[in-house]
Amino acid sequence: MSLSAQIVNLLAALLLLIGFAMLAQRRILTLIHLFAWQGVVLAASTLIVAHGTGQAHLYFSAALTIALKVLLIPWVLHRLIDRLNIRWDVETLINIPTTMLIGIALAIFAFALATPISQLASTITRSTLGIALASVLLSFLMMIVRRKAVPQVIGFLAMENGLFFAATSATYGMPLVVELGVALDVLVGTFIFGIFFFHIREQFDSLDIRHMEKLKED
Amino acid sequence: MTTTTGIAFQLLQSLFVVLIAPLLMGWVNRCRAWLQNRRAPSLLLPYYAMAKLFHKDAVIARDASPLFRLTPYVLFGCMWLAAGIVPVLATALPFAPAADVIALVGVFALARVFSALAAMDIGTSFGGLGARREMLIGFLAEPAMLMTLFTAAFISGSTQLTTIVNTLAHRAFEVHPSLLFAAVAFLMVLLAENARIPIDNPTTHLELTMVHEAMILEYSARHLALIEWAVAIKLFAYMTLGIALFLPWGIAAAGDWAALPLAVVALGVKLALAGAGLALLESLLAKLRLFLAPEFLSAAFLLAVLGMLMHFLVRG
Numbered sequence A: 001m002s003l004s005a006q007i008v009n010l011l012a013a014l015l016l017l018i019g020f021a022m023l024a025q026r027r028i029l030t031l032i033h034l035f036a037w038q039g040v041v042l043a044a045s046t047l048i049v050a051h052g053t054g055q056a057h058l059y060f061s062a063a064l065t066i067a068l069k070v071l072l073i074p075w076v077l078h079r080l081i082d083r084l085n086i087r088w089d090v091e092t093l094i095n096i097p098t099t100m101l102i103g104i105a106l107a108i109f110a111f112a113l114a115t116p117i118s119q120l121a122s123t124i125t126r127s128t129l130g131i132a133l134a135s136v137l138l139s140f141l142m143m144i145v146r147r148k149a150v151p152q153v154i155g156f157l158a159m160e161n162g163l164f165f166a167a168t169s170a171t172y173g174m175p176l177v178v179e180l181g182v183a184l185d186v187l188v189g190t191f192i193f194g195i196f197f198f199h200i201r202e203q204f205d206s207l208d209i210r211h212m213e214k215l216k217e218d
Numbered sequence B: 001m002t003t004t005t006g007i008a009f010q011l012l013q014s015l016f017v018v019l020i021a022p023l024l025m026g027w028v029n030r031c032r033a034w035l036q037n038r039r040a041p042s043l044l045l046p047y048y049a050m051a052k053l054f055h056k057d058a059v060i061a062r063d064a065s066p067l068f069r070l071t072p073y074v075l076f077g078c079m080w081l082a083a084g085i086v087p088v089l090a091t092a093l094p095f096a097p098a099a100d101v102i103a104l105v106g107v108f109a110l111a112r113v114f115s116a117l118a119a120m121d122i123g124t125s126f127g128g129l130g131a132r133r134e135m136l137i138g139f140l141a142e143p144a145m146l147m148t149l150f151t152a153a154f155i156s157g158s159t160q161l162t163t164i165v166n167t168l169a170h171r172a173f174e175v176h177p178s179l180l181f182a183a184v185a186f187l188m189v190l191l192a193e194n195a196r197i198p199i200d201n202p203t204t205h206l207e208l209t210m211v212h213e214a215m216i217l218e219y220s221a222r223h224l225a226l227i228e229w230a231v232a233i234k235l236f237a238y239m240t241l242g243i244a245l246f247l248p249w250g251i252a253a254a255g256d257w258a259a260l261p262l263a264v265v266a267l268g269v270k271l272a273l274a275g276a277g278l279a280l281l282e283s284l285l286a287k288l289r290l291f292l293a294p295e296f297l298s299a300a301f302l303l304a305v306l307g308m309l310m311h312f313l314v315r316g
Helices: A003-024 A028-053 A056-084 A096-120 A126-145 A149-171 A176-204 A209-213 B003-035 B045-055 B066-085 B101-121 B125-156 B161-169 B177-193 B221-246 B257-284 B290-314
Strands: none
Touching: A003 A028, A003 A096, A003 A126, A003 A149, A003 B177, A003 B290, A028 A056, A028 A149, A056 A149, A056 A176, A096 A126, A096 B290, A126 A149, A126 B290, A149 A176, A176 A209, B003 B045, B003 B066, B003 B221, B003 B257, B045 B221, B066 B101, B066 B221, B101 B125, B101 B161, B101 B221, B125 B161, B125 B177, B125 B221, B125 B290, B161 B221, B177 B221, B177 B290, B221 B257
């Protein structure tokens, strides 16, 4: 195994670790920091793949990742939680050790699912496909078990990180046009979510999405 | 390597570990005192304290059963055995095939069960409280510890510690994400098992927050000295196990006696750094609430399992 493949494996492991840390995290502020760190790891692994394979467009996507997912979106989220004045603990539907155990089960499932697929791939990063899939599933789990709207959005953004990583590891990334489109979508999505937060809070006096499950006033 | 030199080395190494272990304790305490801007106690303070305790008369509760008297010796024996299995200076240990890593965890568990039983034997409330807490921490730390060791065992294809360390120490440099995860998990287990700060405070005087100290409140004189000594050996065994698994470079190969002086120097440097690191970690962290301990240890378990999975996924 070449050194760059080893480092990509290591970064993939870190990505998964950050995914688990986000799953276990109770504070929204730390959650945003973890999201930013996930972006850093993602950008680093993209850079190494770009360097190792000579795919020039991957440099652009790494730069895009840094600009958007490490700097801009975390900053927007920071502003948002400042404005909404929410910094305290996140409520989860299931307690955290149980969530972690479900997370392990999901990781095993993802690894088992990805092993036959990755044997078909010819990229140097093929073994990380399982990790990418696992981090997508973990973000999904995070969206399911969180009660408040902001952590759910962070889970959504983290899921996008996992998908991006999957694309890099399976096929050396999507074409630049697609990547630009996705990046723009994520950015616009974040802004729309931001506006939604204010509306939700105005309507229900809280960001707890349980209130939205009721259809009529009681 | 002739068997007699091997056995002689094995005996010498176990003796070395038992004699040097309190020094490590002294070093950790000294580093912590420096970090907290206190005047540091002497490096040899653990020895003085034990010598003082050995000269005192033991006081034993009226209701104590023979188990209570026996426990310090069992603890000391268990830790000595553990220290004999872990490759500290060289991987040539003729006694090591007697017990692999699973048995090593078993030896630690035996010591834990005995100390918990002895704590409940007297019937004081603090003893029972400490014993229950210790078992709570122990039953969560053990699987994490086993998973950590299994990760290393998978890489080297053996559960024999000497084989594992031989394989890990004498191979081409390779980045193992699985070992990285295992190392972090091992560190967390080390902190929990040795009653260090995020889980337990070794210097606490507040009975309500004690875990390990609450169990040995009733011990005095030579019994207490033996327990303190066993605690020091346990910390030493854990640290050398961590060094042997995750930073094995410099350990002497089987039969390579010329590498031994270098191995001693390497071990000294690594232990000094590890002790300082432990003191730093303890100064930076705050003690967790007891009810957060399961979360801490389940995180350790999670990391260890992830490490193992990672090994299967990326074959490294």
